[in-house]
Amino acid sequence: MPFLFLFKKGIIMDKSKRINKNKVISFIPKLILVVVLLLIINLKLTQTQVYGALELGLIYSILALGIFISLRILDIPDLTVDGSFTLGVAVSVIFAYNGHPFIGIVAAIAAGAISGIVTGALQTKLNVQPILAGIITLTALYSINLHIMDGNPNISLWKKETIFTYFQGKLPEGVPYKIIVAAGILLIAVVFIYWFLNTQLGMAIRATGDNEYMVRASSINSDRMKIIGFAIANGFVALSGGVIAQYQSYGDANGGTGMLVAGAASIIIGEVFFGKHTIVSCILSSVVGAIAYRFILSFAISIGMEAMDFKLFSAIIVALAICVPTIKKMATRTYRRMKDKGGNASA
């Protein structure tokens, strides 16, 4: 699998920076994770399952990249995501249904970006709390998405052309066309995001999440930067939704529920391997994390977890990851207390 090579590279990069005791200790869980993932892939999953997980992982990587922009770059958890994902699904499925799968993808991105602009404007122009702004847009999108889907909670693309079937016809027989299409779109997304974050505008957006005082003092309109950031973030999220809908030949008006947490879980898993020190490591974290997350889910299914438990599963991952520093602190304190007690007893 191509991403296993990336795992290795990540570990080597970490090591070459500085080898100390802490680095070696933090290296152990990474190694265990890699080994476990290898075992899952080789022992538990059939080839179809591996392909399926990889395809989904590639498409959900785009979602993770979008969430990375709001959650990590702007440092704001954006609840619009659950709605803008479905918005992407709805727009893409309607266009594909009417025979325009490619326009559907582009329109999904545009629609997602607009929903991001709405959330951003609520936050900056009207001073709505970030979480509340996301919830407002999300709630409005429930109705809007249903309107776009003409009141149908789900639409099937059975026998309709999608971007996947289009390339299936163009590519030679037997090649894994779904992986190629998904990987192609992801590649474009990754190149775009890497380029964008290194432009003047991209740097200004990164700085806005890092230190708003400094941004304004440098004559940058921090409000506008947030709005642009949310637009791009939700454009990516909707792109992911739009591709998923055509991949599954099916659009569901409830498909977006829990996407923010699933995406955040992916990013957190990826960060275990690559950290979040540079743009490259963050992008790798999002992509590899999203793929690893799909493999973990496939594995969980293969040992009997039901699809309805997916959301519980991602919620637990995110909650655990957020708690890790606190748990570590508690563990150290307990350890010290025990050591102190031991010292007193022997004295």
Next chain:
Amino acid sequence: MLKLNDVNITFNKGTVNERKALCEMNLHINKGDFVTVIGSNGAGKSTLMNAVCGSYEVDSGHILLAGKDVTRLREHQRAKYIGRLFQDPLKGTAPNMTIEENLGLAYGRGKKRTLAFGISKRDINVFREKLASLGLGLEDRMKTPVGLLSGGQRQALTLMMATIVTPSLLLLDEHTAALDPKTAGKVLEITNRIVKENNITTLMITHNIQNALEYGNRTLVLSQGKLLMDIEGERRENMTTEDLMKLYADSTDDVMSDKMILKS
């Protein structure tokens, strides 16, 4: 250069905590002036600066910068003309971005942010040269995240950022107060050099009376939101810190707070 006409700022208006922070403030600062500002805690020094740079909106009055009325311009719009340093070294830089990225952002002051690359090769050479002039060895650490620098290094870098595109006005709000005395002295020296070299109109708040008389060409003393004294020229040249303390004690019941330092 900078003009304040009857500027008023009141906090928590209409509550028990109502506080007049600036009271009919009138001020005229000439081009090229290096003005130091002193006054006890809560005198309104920071409020004055926040009013000038747009962090606080004024209740009434007008602020003119280079003949232009900027009273209703927003903070980032005024920042085109104003360079600024905060007391807290953490406020002036983006910690997760590298030194060169921070400088790159500051280098775009007053320009539109486009989709061109954030930092060009040519920019990097400019940054290296400028950083070398600080004498802190930062020019060899351009790819280091700013969060790893010490407070003094960050403040020196912020100074570089505030002046890399020469501003019409430089505002310094106790920018050395959070640093240890030796570092503070060094940052102050760098400040003085940059201001002199570029002839930047500067307003510097300090809690160190000796510094207030030593640097610059004019000293303002604020008390309870009002301009208490405006000292310049020959009178200022012959003034000692003791004279200034005595003058201050005679003209107000306000006592100079413990924070004020007579000699460094």
